[in-house]
Amino acid sequence: xxxxxxxxxxxEFTRERSQDLQRVYHNYxxxxxxxxxxxxxxxxxxxxxxxxxxxxxxxxxxxxxxxGISCMAKNPNYLKGFFSGSMDGDIRLWDIANRRTVCQYSxxxxxxxxxxxxxxxxILVSCGTDCTVKLWNVxxxxxxxxxxxxxNSSEPLAVYVWKxxxxxxxxxxxxxxxxxxxxxxxIWNHNRSQPINSFQWGTDTVISxxxxxxxxxxLATTASDRSITLYDLRMSSPARKVIMRxxxxxxxxxxxxxxxxxxxxxxxxxxxxDSRKLDEAKCVHMGHESAVMDIDYxxxxxxxxxxxxxxTIRIFQYNGGRSREIYHTKRMQRVxxxxxxxxxxxxxxxxxxxxxRLWKAKxxxxxxxxxxxxxxxxxxxxxxxxxxKHLPEIKRIVRHRHLPKPIYKAASLRRTMxxxxxxxxxxxxxHSAPGSIVTEPVRxxxxxxxxx
Amino acid sequence: YPYIYNRDxxxxxxxxxxxxxxxxxxxxxxxxxxxxxxxxxxxxxxxxMGEIVGNFRTGLGRTDVMRVNPFNGVVSLGHSGGxxxxxxxxxxxxxxxxxxxxxxxxxxxxxxxxxxxxxxxxECKIKIWDLRKYEVLQTLPGHxxxxxxxxxxxxxxxxxxxxxxxxxxSGSHNYSRYMGHSMVKxxxxxxxxxxxxxxxxxIGHSMGWSSILVPGSGEPNFDSWVANPFETSKQRxxxxxxxxxxxxxxxxxxxxxxxxxxxxxAKKKEKPTKQEREAEMEAAVEAVKGFVWKNKTKGRNKPSKxxxxxxxxxxxxxxxxxxxxxxxxxx
Numbered sequence: 001x002x003x004x005x006x007x008x009x010x011x012e013f014t015r016e017r018s019q020d021l022q023r024v025y026h027n028y029x030x031x032x033x034x035x036x037x038x039x040x041x042x043x044x045x046x047x048x049x050x051x052x053x054x055x056x057x058x059x060x061x062x063x064x065x066x067x068g069i070s071c072m073a074k075n076p077n078y079l080k081g082f083f084s085g086s087m088d089g090d091i092r093l094w095d096i097a098n099r100r101t102v103c104q105y106s107x108x109x110x111x112x113x114x115x116x117x118x119x120x121x122x123i124l125v126s127c128g129t130d131c132t133v134k135l136w137n138v139x140x141x142x143x144x145x146x147x148x149x150x151x152n153s154s155e156p157l158a159v160y161v162w163k164x165x166x167x168x169x170x171x172x173x174x175x176x177x178x179x180x181x182x183x184x185x186x187i188w189n190h191n192r193s194q195p196i197n198s199f200q201w202g203t204d205t206v207i208s209x210x211x212x213x214x215x216x217x218x219l220a221t222t223a224s225d226r227s228i229t230l231y232d233l234r235m236s237s238p239a240r241k242v243i244m245r246x247x248x249x250x251x252x253x254x255x256x257x258x259x260x261x262x263x264x265x266x267x268x269x270x271x272x273x274d275s276r277k278l279d280e281a282k283c284v285h286m287g288h289e290s291a292v293m294d295i296d297y298x299x300x301x302x303x304x305x306x307x308x309x310x311x312t313i314r315i316f317q318y319n320g321g322r323s324r325e326i327y328h329t330k331r332m333q334r335v336x337x338x339x340x341x342x343x344x345x346x347x348x349x350x351x352x353x354x355x356x357r358l359w360k361a362k363x364x365x366x367x368x369x370x371x372x373x374x375x376x377x378x379x380x381x382x383x384x385x386x387x388x389k390h391l392p393e394i395k396r397i398v399r400h401r402h403l404p405k406p407i408y409k410a411a412s413l414r415r416t417m418x419x420x421x422x423x424x425x426x427x428x429x430x431h432s433a434p435g436s437i438v439t440e441p442v443r444x445x446x447x448x449x450x451x452x
Numbered sequence: 453y454p455y456i457y458n459r460d461x462x463x464x465x466x467x468x469x470x471x472x473x474x475x476x477x478x479x480x481x482x483x484x485x486x487x488x489x490x491x492x493x494x495x496x497x498x499x500x501m502g503e504i505v506g507n508f509r510t511g512l513g514r515t516d517v518m519r520v521n522p523f524n525g526v527v528s529l530g531h532s533g534g535x536x537x538x539x540x541x542x543x544x545x546x547x548x549x550x551x552x553x554x555x556x557x558x559x560x561x562x563x564x565x566x567x568x569x570x571x572x573x574x575e576c577k578i579k580i581w582d583l584r585k586y587e588v589l590q591t592l593p594g595h596x597x598x599x600x601x602x603x604x605x606x607x608x609x610x611x612x613x614x615x616x617x618x619x620x621x622s623g624s625h626n627y628s629r630y631m632g633h634s635m636v637k638x639x640x641x642x643x644x645x646x647x648x649x650x651x652x653x654x655i656g657h658s659m660g661w662s663s664i665l666v667p668g669s670g671e672p673n674f675d676s677w678v679a680n681p682f683e684t685s686k687q688r689x690x691x692x693x694x695x696x697x698x699x700x701x702x703x704x705x706x707x708x709x710x711x712x713x714x715x716x717x718a719k720k721k722e723k724p725t726k727q728e729r730e731a732e733m734e735a736a737v738e739a740v741k742g743f744v745w746k747n748k749t750k751g752r753n754k755p756s757k758x759x760x761x762x763x764x765x766x767x768x769x770x771x772x773x774x775x776x777x778x779x780x781x782x783x
Contacts, residue, residue, distance in 0.1 A: 005651045005667045013682040022687070027675040031565045031603075034523050035481055037712040038704035046697065388713055 044388040047381035048397040050364075057327055057363035059346070062099050062356040065090055069350030070111055071168075072337045075138070077121030079342050084350050085112030091126055093138065096341070096348070096358060105136050107156055114169030116178060123157065123190065127166035127180050134159050135190065160193045162186070168208040175216045177233070181206035185221055187233060199231055201238045210251045212275075214258035220275070222248040226448075228263055230275055241451040242278040244271070250294045254318060256301025262318075264292035264306055267446065270316065279450045281443040285316045287323040289410040298340045298361070305347045305361075307335030310407060313349050315361065326401050327359050454487060456499075469504055470495050474516040479525050482700045484541065486527045488518045494527070496541040496702065505702050506541035517557050521583075523566025525705040530557030536571060541702040548707070550586055552579060561599035561607065568625070570607055572596035578609060580627060589625045592618070600653075602646035602669035606630060608653055610641040615655060617666055633664050649674050649681055729773060736769040 015022055030036065067088035075081040081102070085091045089108030092101045110129035117124055117138070124136040134156040168181040177196075180186050185206055186195035204225035212218040217233040228248055229241040248263040248271075260282065262272040270285040270292055290310035297304040303324065305315050311333055314323035327347075334352040340361070341348065347359045360367070366374065388394050403411070429437045454473045456465040471489040478485055484505060485497045492513050496506040510529060517530035521538075526547060528538045534553040537546035553573025561570045569581040572595070580590040595611040602608070606619045607627060619630040635641070640658040647654060647663075650670045654663045674681060683691065704712065724732070741762070747753050 003667050005665050006649075006670050006672050008681070010682065022676075022684075024676045025674060025680075027671070027673040027678075029671075029675075031523075032671070032675055032678050034564075034566070035525060035700060035704065035709045037710055038700045039481065039698050041704070041712050042698055042700055391713065 040384055041388055041391070041394075043381075044384045044391075044394055045397070047385045048389075048394050050381070051385070052364075052397060052400070054366070055363035057325075057360045058329060059358040059360060060099050061331075062094055062096075062101075062358065063354060064092060064101050065354045065356075068334075068336065068352040068354055069356060070113060070336055071115045072339050072348065072350050072356075073115035073117050073124070074339050074342060075117050075121050076119070076173075076342065078140075081121075081138070082339065082348060082356075083115050083117065083124060084337075084356055085115045085126060085128075086354070087111040089128065089130075091115065091124070091136070093124075094356065096346070099358070103139055103154070105134075105154065105156070107134060107159075108132070110165075113165075113167050114180065116169050116171040118171055118176065118178075118190070119174055125169055125171060125178050127169045129165040131163065131165050132159055132161050133166065133169070133180060133188065158190075158193070160188070162195070167205060170209045170211050170219070172211050172216045173213045179209050179211065179219055181209040181221055185209060185219075185231065185238075197233065199238050201229055201241060202227075207247070208250050210253055210261070212253050212258055213255045218275075220251050220253070220261055222251055222263065228273070228278075230278075240278060242273070243448045243451065245446050245448060249292060252295045252297045252304060254297050254301045254304075255299055257318075260318075262295055262297070262304055264295040265446075266291045268292060268308070269446075270295060270304075270306055271443075271446065272318070279444070279447065280441075281447065283319055284321060284442050284446075285323070286321060287314050287316070287326070288312070289407055289414060293335060294337045296338055296340045298344045299342055300344050303340075303361070305338045305340050307338035307349050307351075309334050310410070311335065311351075311404075312407060313338055313347065313359065315347070325363060326403065327363075328404055328407065329357070330404070331355070332357060465502075467497065469497070469507075474514075475518040477518055477520045477527060479520055479527075479705075480522075481695075481698070482525060482702055482705065483696075484702060486518070486520065486541075488515065488529060490514050494529070494539055498702075500696065500699065506544075508539065508544050510537065510539075510546075512537065515557075517560050519560040519562060521562045521566060521569075522564055523562070524707060524709045525700075526707060528560060528562075528569075530560045530571060532556035534573060536560065536569075538707070540705040542705070548586070550581075552581070553577065559596050559599040561601050563601045563605060564603055565605075568601070568605075570599050570601065572599055572609070580607075580625065582625070590627055592627065597641060598643045600644050600646055602653075602666070603648055603671040604669055606646075606666065606669045608644045608646065608666075610644040610655065613637060613639045613641060613657070615641065615644060615653070615664070617653070617669075619668075631666060635662070646670070649679065729776070733770060733773040736773070737766055740765045740769045 065086040067086045069084050069086050071085045073083040080095050080097050082094045082096055083091060089110060089112055091105040091112055093103040095102050108128045108130060112126055112128045114127045122138050124138050127133045135158040136156050137154060164183040166180045166182040169178060171178040176190055178188050183205055184198050184200035187197040188195045202225055204223045206221045206223045209219060209221045219231050221229050224247055226247045227241050227243045230239045232239050246266040248265045250264045251261050254260045259275050260272060261275060262270050264270050268288045268290060271281040272283040274282050288308040288310060290308055292306050292308045295304055295306045301318060303315055303317055305313060307313050311328060313327040313335055315325040316323050331353060332351050335349050336352060337350045339348045345361050347361055349357045389398055454467045454470050454476060455463050458464050470487045473487045473489050476485060476487050483498060483500050485499050487495050492510045494508045494510055495504060497504050512531040515529055515531050518527060520527050526538045526540050528536055530536050534551055534555060534557060536550050536552045536557060538548040539546050552571045553575060555574040557571055558574050559572045567583055569583050572578045576593060576595055578592040578594055578596050579588050582589050596609045598610040600608045606617055609616045613635045615633045616629060617631040618627040620627050641655055643656045645654045646669055651665055651667050652663050653666045745758060
C-alpha cells in the first residue's frame with residue numbers, strides 16, 4: 001500500500017541564484033490567520049497615526065507681489081502656469097514648479113479685480129477698478145522653457161475702456177466670449193472694444209461672475225443685493241434669481257456635475273445649489289469662522305477648496321457638511337483667492353500678505369514618482385483606514401486637526417451661541433401649540449426668496 | 453521561577469513575578485506570556501515591554517492543565533473539579549465556566565478553527581465539545597494524559613506508552629480511530645504535539661523524544677506571508693519586525709474575534725413602571741423635606757419665608773418626574 005506523506009524538496013522552495021526573486025506561496029484559508037479583524041484594526045490605527053506624522057501640506061510660498069493679492073486665474077492648457085493680480089495693479093505669471101515669476105504685466109492703474117484666461121490659453125484678460133479691460137499675450141514658449149529667468153514685461157494686446165469699474169471677469173470654457181461684472185453684467189468679444197451684450201437686474205453692483213463648464217451660454221453671478229442670478233446668453237434678460245440673507249462673495253460650478261454650483265457666503269457657510277431648483281440649497285457646508293472669500297472646485301468634482309477672511313483654507317467634500325481638511329500658517333493673513341490646480345493635487349492660495357502659497361490637496365501624500373510597492377501600500381492603508389474609521393480611537397485620530405488659538409476660540413464661541421439659539425428655539429416650540437412653530441431646514445433657512 | 457534564555461543558552465530574564473510556574477503558554481499575535489502557578493494564579497506578561505498585563509486568582513486551586521485557543525486567544529484552564537474556565541487578560545472573572553467531567557480534567561486541546569475543543573477527564577472519558585453552543589458532540593472512552601489537534605483536524609491522544617490518533621473523515625465531527633502507535637513498554641508519554649505544515653507527530657516521553665509520521669495531519673500548502681518553513685534569515689528578520697508592528701493589544705482578546713468593527717447591539721433600557729416612578733418621586737420629596745435648615749440671624753429667620761423656600765424646593769424636586777410623565781403622555 002502506498003502511503004503519501006508531505007515531502008517538500010528544498011530546490012522547489014528556495015531560489016537558485018541570489019539575483020532570482022524569492023517565490024511566494026499563497027493559501028487564503030482563514031484558519032491560518034487567526035484574529036484577522038484585530039490585526040486589521042491595529043493596522044488601521046497605525047495607518048491613521050502615520051498619516052498624521054506625514055501630514056505636511058505646505059510646500060512653499062511664492063513672493064514677489066508688493067501688495068495683497070486680489071485675484072488668480074489658472075491656465076487650462078498648462079498645469080504649471082498660474083496668474084495672479086494684486087491690489088496695486090501688478091499681474092504676474094508664475095511657474096509653480098520652479099516657484100518663480102515668468103512674466104510680469106504692469107499697466108493697471110488701480111487694483112486688478114478679475115483675471116481670466118481664454119480657452120486656448122494664449123490670451124489673458126484682466127479687469128480692474130480703473131474701468132479698463134486689458135488683453136495680454138501669454139508667452140507660451142517661455143512657460144515650457146524653464147531655464148529662462150528674466151522677467152519680461154509686455155504691452156497689452158488691447159485695452160478697452162468702459163463706463164464703470166469692474167469687479168470680476170470670467171471666460172467661457174469653450175468659446176471666445178468673456179463676461180465682466182461691474183454695475184451690470186457685460187458680454188464681450190475679444191475683438192470688439194465694446195460689450196456686445198449687457199444684462200441688468202436691479203441697481204446693485206455685480207460682484208462675481210462664472211460661466212458654466214458644460215453649457216457655454218449659461219452663467220451665474222452674485223451681486224451686493226445678496227442675490228445669486230442665473231443668466232442665459234441666448235435670452236435677452238436674466239433667467240432666475242435667488243435672494244439670500246447675506247451676500248455671496250464667489251461662486252464655482254462643479255465641473256463634473258455642471259448643474260450644481262456652490263456659493264461662498266458672508267455668513268461663514270458655503271451653499272451648494274442645483275441650478276434647476278433654487279428654492280432650497282442642496283447642501284450647507286459649515287466650518288469657517290469668518291466670511292468665505294473665494295471658492296474653487298477640484299477638476300474631479302469631488303472636493304472644493306475655500307479661502308476665508310479668518311486666515312484659513314478649508315477643503316470640503318462636494319456633499320459633506322464639514323471640512324475634510326484645514327490649512328493655516330502664522331504668516332498667512334486674510335485669504336482672498338484660492339484655486340485648485342488642474343491635476344487635483346495642489347491648492348494655491350493668494351492672501352493679504354502679498355504671498356501666493358502652494359499646498360498639497362492631500363496633506364500626507366507622497367509627491368513624486370512612486371514605486372508600485374509604495375502605491376500598493378498607500379492604497380492598503382487607505383482601504384484599511386476607511387474600513388475602521390468609524391471606531392472611536394481611529395475616528396479621533398483621523399479627525400484631529402491643530403487649530404490656531406483664535407480660530408479655536410472663535411469656533412467654540414460660535415458653537416455655544418448656536419447651541420443656545422437651538423435650545424431656545426426648541427423650548428419655544430415645546431411650549432407653544434403643536435404645529436404653530438415650524439422649524440425650517442438649514443438649507444432653506446438662509447434663502448429669502450426665489451425670483452423668476 | 454520561569455527563565456527566558458537566548459538562542460545560545462544564556463539566561464536573559466528571570467521572571468520572578470510568576471512564582472512557581474506549572475505551565476506556560478504564549479499568545480503569538482499579542483506577544484503575551486500566560487502562566488499558571490501552583491497556587492492557581494494566572495498571570496499575563498507582555499514579553500516585548502515586560503509589563504504584567506493581568507494577574508488573577510482563579511480560586512479553583514492548583515492545576516497544570518492550560519491551553520491557548522489559537523482562534524481567539526483566550527486561555528483555558530482545566531480544574532480538578534471537572535470545570536474548564538476560559539480567561540482573557542482584561543477581566544478578573546472567567547469568561548466561561550463549564551462543567552466538563554465528573555472527575556478532574558487531565559488534558560485539553562483546541563482545534564485550529566476555534567469550534568472544537570477536546571477534553572479528557574480522569575474518569576476515563578474523552579469529550580469533544582462544540583464551542584459555539586458549548587455542547588458535547590462526542591464522548592469517547594479512554595484515558596488521556598495529553599491531547600493535541602493537528603492543522604487538518606486529527607486528534608492525538610496519549611496515555612501511558614500508547615498514542616492513538618483519531619480523525620473525523622466524514623466531516624461530521626464523528627471522531628473514529630485512524631492510527632495507533634505503541635512505544636516501548638516502559639516509556640511514559642508526557643506530551644504529544646503535531647508539527648505544523650508537516651505530517652509529523654512529536655512525542656515527548658520519559659526517556660526522551662521521538663517522532664512518528666502521521667499521513668494527512670499537516671497543512672500541505674503554506675502561505676509565505678504567514679509561516680514559511682523555508683525562510684531565509686533576512687525574511688525572518690522582516691517577519692519579526694512586521695509582527696511587532698502588528699502586535700495586538702490585550703483588549704482585542706474576546707470569545708468571538710469577528711465582533712471587532714461590528715455594530716454594538718443597542719441595549720433596551722427598561723422603563724420604570726408607574727409605581728416605581730411614583731416611589732422615586734416620593735423618595736426625592738422626602739429627601740428634600742428631611743433637609744435641616746440653618747437658622748438665619750439678624751431677623752432673617754421668618755417662618756413664612758422658610759415655608760415658601762421649602763415649597764419651592766419640593767416643586768423643583770418633583771419637576772423632572774412630571775416632565776417625564778408629560779413627555780410620555782405626549783408621545
